Amino acid sequence: MAPWWHSAVVYQIYPRSFADSNADGIGDLRGVTAHLDYLADLGIDVVWLSPVYRSPMEDNGYDIADYTDVDPMFGSLADLDELIAGLHARGMKLVMDLVVNHTSDQHRWFQESRDPSSPKRDWYFWRPARPGFEPGSPGAEPTNWASFFGGRGWEYDDASGEYYLHLFAPGQPDLNWENPEVRSAVYEMMRWWVDRGVDGFRMDVINLISKTMPLTDGAVAPGDDVSYEVGLVVNGPRMHEFLKEMNREVGLTDRSLFSVGEMVMVDVDQARDYTDAAANELTMVFTFEHMMLDQEPGQLKWNHRPLHLPELKRTLTAWQDGLAERGWNSLFLENHDVPRSVSRFGDDSPQHRVASAKSLATVLHLLRGTPYIYQGQELGMTNAGFTSIEQYDDIESRQFYLLATQAGMDAEQALGLLALKSRDNARTPMQWDASPQAGFSAATPWLAVNPNHTWINVEAATADPDSVLHHYRRLIALRHELEVVREGRFDLLLPADETLFAYTRSLGADRLLVVANLGGDERGLPLGELPSLVGATLLLGTHDADRPVLAAWESRVYALQR
Ligand code: ISL
C-alpha cells in the first residue's frame, strides 16, 4: 500500500504572518487555531508550522534558544497542545520545523560552549585563527567559508581567541554533528515532540549537518567567498549515516512519521538515495533546483535573469523521472524564503492575476509528489511592493542591501532586486478580509499588509466561485479522488515550447492531459502534437470556453478516452 503522504497536501504556516489573536501585531498559535476550519475546508491534510520555539528572532525563529518551549510571542505549550488537538480532531496532521544544523547563540548549549574548558566546547565548531594570522585580523578566519546570508561564515570570539562557524547569521552557530552527544540530544528532543503528538518534521537545511572533516578551505582563494562545494559544506560524507541513525532513534519509519528534508544544492541522484523507502532516511526532500532558474547559473539569487519556461519544464521533468521508481518528490513554488509565484512566474496585473495563479497551481499540483501550499498562495497573494529599505525586516534582505550598497551598487538598483527577490515578499500578513489590517491583526502588524488586500482576501475569494481559492480546492480534491494523480506515470509533451506546459499522467487505463498556456497571448492548441481529445472529458479549467485555442494563461485538465 502507498504511504499515507502520497495522497497528502501540505499547507505551510509562517506563524508570525498568519493571524494575530492578541493584538500585538504578530501572528501567534491561537491565531492559527482560530482558522483550522478554513484549512479543513480547503482539503489540507498536513500543516507544516514554521518555528514557534523560544528564540531571539534574529532570523524569525530559525535561531532557536530552547527546542522544547514556545516563544511567548507565539503563545505557550498549552496553546500548541490545543492546536495539535484541533488539527487531529479535523483529521489533519502537524509537522514541526526542526532546525538542528544550528542553534541560536542564546541557546544554553552555546552559552556553555563559549567556555573553552566546558564539556560542551566541542558541541559547536570552535577553531583557532588561520596559521600565520593574528586572531581577529582580516583574513584570519579558519577557512574561507561564507555565510549564506553574505559575509564570512566565522565569528571571532575575543574571550577565547577562537572562531565559531555559522553558515547563516552570527547568531546561528552550527552544531557539531560529529559529536555523538549532540546527536543524542537532538533525537531525545525529537522524541519529546513525537510523544507530545506531532506527526513529523520539516528538517531545515538538513544536508548541511555533515561537513567534511577536518574543515578546510574551498577551492577559491582565501578571502573569496567559497562556493558551497558538494561534499565539503553540503552533503558531507556522514549524511546517510546521520539520517539513518535519526530515523532509527526517533522511530520515524516505525511510527509512519512525515519527514521532509530541506536540502540545498542536492541533485536528483542524491535525493533518490535520501528518499528511497528502503533506505529508512526521509520520506521526501524539499529542493531548490527549479527555484534557481531565474538567477545566473552558479551565482547568488540577486544575479537575476528571466525564467525560460523550457528550462523549468526540463528541471521538473528530471525530478519527476528521477524519483519515479524510487524516492518521492515535494512539489512547491513558494515558501517563506522565496517571492510570490504569481508575481515571479505568472502575471500579477489585475487582468491576468487570477488565471495565471490558477494555471501555475494546475501544472504544479498534478505532478507526482506531495504538493505544498504556502499561506496566501491559494489566494494568489502577490509580492510586497516595498520601495524603501525601512519597509524590509528580513535579515538576509537587510544584509544584502548593506553589503551591496557598500560595494557601490546604487540604492535604486538594490531596492529593485529586493522587490524581485526579498524573502519579505512572502512574509506580509495573510489577507483575510478587506478591513484596514486585512483581518490579520487589530494592531499595526510587524510587516506591512499589502494594500491589495482590499480585493485579494479570503472573504472575497470564498464568495467568488471563480477564485484562485476554489481552484486550489478542486485541485486538492482531484488528488484525493484520483489514483492517477497520486501514482500515475508522468510524460512531458512539447518540451521546447516557450509558453505551453503540457503533460500526461497515466495509470492503467486512466490517462490525464494537463495543458497550460503560461503566457499572456492567446495560443492555438497544437492538436497534432497532443493525444487525441476525442471523447475526452474536461475535469478542470480556468476558462469557460472549450475551443481549440487557449486564452492568455488558460489551463485545462482532461480525462482522456482510453
Ligand atoms: O533563503 C534563502 C536564500 O534567500 C536560502 O538560501 C535559505 O537560506 C536556505 O534555503 C535555507 O533556509 C532555511 O534555513 C535558514 C532560514 O533562514 C530559512 O528561513 C530556512 O527556510 C537558516 O535556518
Ligand code: CA
Ligand atoms: Ca500576537
